[in-house]
Amino acid sequence: MKLDYDIIIIGAGSAGLSALREIKKHTDNFVIINDGPWGTTCARVGCMPSKALIESANAFYRRHAFEAFGIIGTEKLSIDKKRVFERVRALRDHFVSGIIKDTESLGNRAVSARARLLGPNHVQIGDKKLHAKRIILAPGSRPIIPPEWQKLGKRLLTSDTLFDQETIPDRMAVIGMGPIGIEVAQALSRIGVQVYGFSRNPLIAGITDPLINQTITGLISREFPLFLGNKVEVVSNAENSAITIMADDNPIEVDGVFAALGRQPNVDDLGLDTLGIAVNDQGIPNVNPNTMQIEDLPIFLAGDANNHLPLLHEAADEGYIAGVNASANSFTCFQRRTPLAITFSDPNIVTVGASFQQLQNKSICVGQVSFENQGRARVAQLNKGMLRIYADSKNGKLLGSELCAPAGEHLAHLLALAISQSLTVWDLLQIPFYHPVLEEGLRTALRDLVSKLPPGMNRSDLSACPGFNTDIQGTE
């Protein structure tokens, strides 16, 4: 191993690999150091395996619509949890192997080791001290587990261990109803596990709009019990016995616990203390989100580890920004994308642009639609959910939206484009809304929004031709 590099990358996850792609354009004198298994959080234990589980679960759950559709024999269907998880692992292994190929070809420029900073330009691995002009830190994150839950042993699952299970206990508590908790709880419930959902936070899946939260908690409660808003206590007397979950004075007995309390940045043992800079109470230093630089040091902190936006597409952007800047003498300040968070539940749960909470002290108008009577949603037996969209009441500019709706993940991208282009409600109403589509539900919300804007701002969604002056023509 060499000891002197242009760039050292610590962490070969989505952020680190994204940085690597940029760095390789500029130098061969780099090393990427990874602790633990290679392959990204996303492919190994995150986005991809969870979606594989969800697709099986939703395909099976769809049988409840079959009678309405005229399909017979539904009661004969069952799902083989073992095969579901085998498929999850087969797909996971496929995606992971695609990612690992990228680093395998690097030879000794890819190193398996735990790395620790020794200062702004130095890294320790094993007994070696490496030097680099620039260092990119992308050590990722891990599920939060309260120390007192360790006593649950193998009865405690997290996203790190769930997808490797051969069997899932019959009764599971899912604790934490953020995006991961909701996705896993609903999917396990739909493949036949008796699920109980718990969260101290009364708002689920990152939603901040009370009406959307009310709608989605109502829908999910029809599938499995939700206990929201109370402290959750896990009581386990003996190993391998049932576990009692206390919340809301109502003891619930389960056989296993899935912890979905969020993720914590892997910065504890990274040596950030050697940089001589302040860190916050999570141990994270000041990072410029537009350059990924830590303070004014030649070090960048990208991806989940900076606890900014622990989402794949943001990690990839942060890796890109860190990679570009680490390779350059002068740093570029990059614009970040319109915020977007999707929970792949059914219906999908989405926050795009500014959240309801972020707009609380702004002068906004809100348009909304329920999907219960939306035409296409009814025809497809998918008529549930609600969408709310927020616009600046001064000018109708679209600011954000929260929703739980069929095809919400697709509506999310349409809204993200409108918001990222600073469009008004009338601009978005100018597109063709085909018939019959779920996007017509969005149009209903947009028209509702227009009706709530101050009088005088109401105008048609068809515009007059540019340069057109009305003129008296063709009368009798």
Place this chain on the structure above:
Amino acid sequence: MKLDYDIIIIGAGSAGLSALREIKKHTDNFVIINDGPWGTTCARVGCMPSKALIESANAFYRRHAFEAFGIIGTEKLSIDKKRVFERVRALRDHFVSGIIKDTESLGNRAVSARARLLGPNHVQIGDKKLHAKRIILAPGSRPIIPPEWQKLGKRLLTSDTLFDQETIPDRMAVIGMGPIGIEVAQALSRIGVQVYGFSRNPLIAGITDPLINQTITGLISREFPLFLGNKVEVVSNAENSAITIMADDNPIEVDGVFAALGRQPNVDDLGLDTLGIAVNDQGIPNVNPNTMQIEDLPIFLAGDANNHLPLLHEAADEGYIAGVNASANSFTCFQRRTPLAITFSDPNIVTVGASFQQLQNKSICVGQVSFENQGRARVAQLNKGMLRIYADSKNGKLLGSELCAPAGEHLAHLLALAISQSLTVWDLLQIPFYHPVLEEGLRTALRDLVSKLPPGMNRSDLSACPGFNTDIQGTE
């Protein structure tokens, strides 16, 4: 019945009713005259019942993915065609009743009769001659049936009769592979009818891009035989016997024929000849698509009947434009929307913006993606299809796209917004593409497009912050 009106509307379909909504804001002195059943083409025999049929058919077809998903017992599923069509009719009746309510409240301002023009301001119904300052013609369209097919009697179905059937013959020829032909053929095939698809046109569902056509015809051919590019002859010797379809020297025996040769405007007996203006070989006069006015007369022709864009959302726009202008002294010229056509097949088939054919003599670059290996599509067992996107090679401005892809109807609206806002490929690449979503397939096509633009135009999809100047910072 009065004899003198401000406005007469002929036709109470989607265009006529859309015009009515505007007119009611300005005058009570109108009459809307409808020939045949009330309720729109869309709700009675078009968009809505076809989608109800398709949703049942696709839900049943989805069983082919069940084994992969770990679902057991699929072979026990069957579909009850009778119940499928009962549901289609129940939904249809629901949607039609909602529409009819709008006109029922009009009393004697809604008249069931055949109307015929007597000149620019006069209409004959029965033995009465009505006068109006303005007339809106919205008589709609009907399926084209070659006269020689009439001999098939009840064995000949069209969209006018399909949804009222109690039973569907075991073997059906669907003749005409435009959007309606493809939708009906695939849906009937998926509920167990032996379908044969025929079309003289080698391009199906309105696609003009040879690669997209090749992809979708390949996919559909896996479900039922397609005979494309040859003249189709229907031979029927005796009533109630089998019908022989000749195409490609290969006689095919069927029990029924679904005619999907397109729709013809209901202008034959409308009295357009009394206006003293030229008509084209389809009998349609010159209509300004931005005002809906016929020549310089006080008459408007809106919806399917002008054969411009026989699509619900366009008919609604045309009715709106005609309604606004018929109510005003001075006419407004309205901008029309970005072209959009969706065939609700699986995968969806879409043309948005300019078609490949329309761009044939333009300097364009094409980006493309196959969905066969797209991540989310694989996980969802929906990995088939292709998307191609066309941009101006001078500046990267998005011009149009043709595609057959999972969630194509949703990608269509995203592309429609980008095109309607005159965005470039880089503008669209600036949105967050969440992970894992089908929109990432579109991103792959956009990046492919960027790679094909002239050298020097390639730039990152993350933009530098506005007003940002790079500066040397924080090096060793």
